[in-house]
Amino acid sequence: MMAEASALPRRLLRTQRQRNIVNGLLFAAPWILGLLLFYVYPIFSSLYYSFCDYSILQAPKWAGIRNYLTLFTNDEKFIKSIYNTLYYAFFALPLGLVWGVSIALLLNMKVKGVSVYRTIYFLPVLVPDVALGILWLWVFNPQLGILNALLWKWFHIVGPGWLSDPAWAKPSVIIISLWGVGQAVVIYLAGLQDVPQELYDAAEVDGANAWQRIRNVTIPMITPVILFNLIIGLIGAFQYFTTAYVITTGDGRPALSLMFYAMYLYQNAFVLYKMGYASAMAWLLFLAAVISSYALFRSSARWVYYGGQ
Amino acid sequence: MGGETVACQVSTATGGARRRRFWRRIGRLWGHLALIPLSIVYMIPFFWMLSTALKTDRQVMVWPPVWIPNPIAWDNFPRAIAFFPFWRFLANTLTIAVLAMLGILISSSLVAYSLARIRWPGRDLLFGITVATMMLPYQVTIIPLFVQFTRFKWINTYLPLIVPAWFGGAFYIFLLRQFFMTIPQELSDAARIDGASEFRTFYQIVLPLARPALATVLLFEFLARWRDFQGPLIYLQDPRKYTISLGLSYFRLEHSTEWQLLMAASLTLTIPIIMLYFLTQRTFIQGIALTGLKG
CATH class of the missing domain: 1.10.3720.10 (MetI-like)
Structure with a gap:
């Protein structure tokens, strides 16, 4: 009895769980995409740019830590x-x-x-x-x-x-x-x-x-x-x-x-x-x-x- | 009167309570004594702005300054509005504001629903990241975004100011999530048992109950767009596309000593916001309090 009673909700739960994952990701999708596009990618590119000479007209040129050195010295x-x-x-x-x-x-x-x-x-x-x-x-x-x-x-x-x-x-x-x-x-x-x-x-x-x-x-x-x-x-x-x-x-x-x-x-x-x-x-x-x-x-x-x- | 005598009788029974009430009244008196002069000091810049906005250029130069303009130069307002040009900049600002508000509302409420009412692994991590991005200085992302938008040929269009809003805003997601959490879970469970899809539960049960929070989001986003200066400064070059805040800063450069016009223009930007505040005071104050309390 007991086992049967709990088996049914558990099976439902499993599909519910999967549904939750799919729904959760779908509802959050705009923000996950937004985080990647407007936060993750820019944060790392600005880290890269910070080690470059970059005037936007020409491609960034690697400069090592020169920017940081110039700033402080x-x-x-x-x-x-x-x-x-x-x-x-x-x-x-x-x-x-x-x-x-x-x-x-x-x-x-x-x-x-x-x-x-x-x-x-x-x-x-x-x-x-x-x-x-x-x-x-x-x-x-x-x-x-x-x-x-x-x-x-x-x-x-x-x-x-x-x-x-x-x-x-x-x-x-x-x-x-x-x-x-x-x-x-x-x-x-x-x-x-x-x-x-x-x-x-x-x-x-x-x-x-x-x-x-x-x-x-x-x-x-x-x-x-x-x-x-x-x-x-x-x-x-x-x-x-x-x-x-x-x-x-x-x-x-x-x-x-x-x-x-x-x-x-x-x-x-x-x-x-x-x-x-x-x-x-x-x-x-x-x-x-x-x-x-x-x-x-x-x-x-x-x-x-x-x-x- | 009757109440006072009763109060007196009661307090003779307990002298301590009477004394306490007396001191509380004295304390409140001191409160007013501190608050009233302070309020006047806080209002002086507003009176000064209004007074100057209604003076002729000659009265502006009078020393010592007078508070009440004579004659009252009402035409400073039409002149400032025409110079601006206010109506064009207003239309530009409203275009950006409405499209951004729409994007923020749709995307942030969806995301907040996922964070508040769907159980999925990684949810708490995403929420943590969301809170962390609120503390990120925008300067860290602005340069690569500018580069990217340049490649897209989006500079001098409204797209850089609108499109990101459609992917959600950390602050609004946070605010809506806190609000969605307070809606009883049983309502969603009941809908689910009735066979409603997650989206229907979101749309027909949770959203209608969250109207006050949604109003706060719309209000704050509108204000942010109304006062936004840096975004338009960075992305807009053609003066015909300027927003009111950016327009006002250029107005200032061109009329740097015509204070009566500058004050009239500044008031023109401020008065709509003050009116909006009086119309939506509760939403305003509750929204700000909400952001502080759960921080």
Whole structure:
């Protein structure tokens, strides 16, 4: 009896299993093909190009590690672009984290009109990147812009040249990035709303004050979301392009203070047609992204708390 | 009023609770005190954009700047739109956006269905690869793709911007997969017992239930295409084929000091998105929250 009863479904299961394999592959076929065409093949060809002289007009010519050597030994613009990009990531990420979490914490206090506030902080995210660059050029305009006008009116400070001053250009684009913190705020806020109320109640019963509750309950509970935003932010910072391109019309001025890595890569590839050289830069970027994401993941074992889920 | 007296009576019984409520109210007050000035600061660039867009060229040069334009130069908008030319670039952008949205929707939902609801060996590996590609800097693939598209004679056409969308997008596959997983498996099993094919189960059971997630995908892809700058910058050369974002960047080069026109043009690109946000607020916010939580 038993054997017969189980034999029938098992036979069905076998054909079901085969059907599943066929269906699974068929449904996934566009993406499997897409991965091969738009990811696997290009990744390996750009690795190959990175060891070649390649101007797209002529076939790639093998050059060994010359591109990499030139980058590190004989290209000040390249070093400058790394410095600028790391500078941007080093300040924009932690500031964005503290700023974003603070706004999310304020919004999570169940104050009246949360949705109005949330909309206000989210609106900057909606401004298309090109419009964003133009808008901030005008806000930061040293002579006629609103920022220096308000600095003078409110504090009697003569504002700096902002985007036109090499010393202030990078802080300026970091300010622009903080204006766009709304996307992260929405994610933090969703994380905060998932923190169970019992934890707060328990902490309160134990006599924890507001700061202690934030420090010991809220922050640990949203560390997974913080990790997510940090990784997304890091990879985004490495690829920072459009706003700076629009502001500087692609040349990274003043004095290369806004020449970011992705902009220099673009310049090499699509203005100078040094495809091999640009591919070497792309691969270095790839390695940097992999290593730093991996390091963040590894470090997360020490500071990310997964007990909540 | 009645409720308050009751609350008072109760809280005299428990002084701690009353104190706590008092402090919570104080805390909220502080919250507003921090949030209101911050909101004003966040809105200043928008007011500045709007104010400038409605000034005459002479008022733009006035120091110190004034907030309320007088007279209001409404004709900055028609002038900017005509210079642009906005309508042509809008038509180009919408052509790309609609074809890409269609491709993304069809391909990503099929793939996500395979990853979420069909059991087959290699599925988890494919999902892992999908997540990994989301972290891949696009610069690693862009150069060989450009070379390849050049060989296909696809440069200066919309094909490089549209065709890849028909093979799925990692982010959308991820998002839809997470959503498909939440649909009860029993529904599919019931359909299977009734003899429905896998495709019918997908099309008639799972897709209708996943409408909110599909709307999120369409919305995000539309926004991505509206603001996309690098793709058109790399692949489009003929100015008549430009998209609005690329067009705006050239507009900026040609009118670099006519701020009233630049602001009018920038607003023209921003306002439709803000309107779209207000129409689809829930889809928007839930979509972004969804991407963060399961990361």
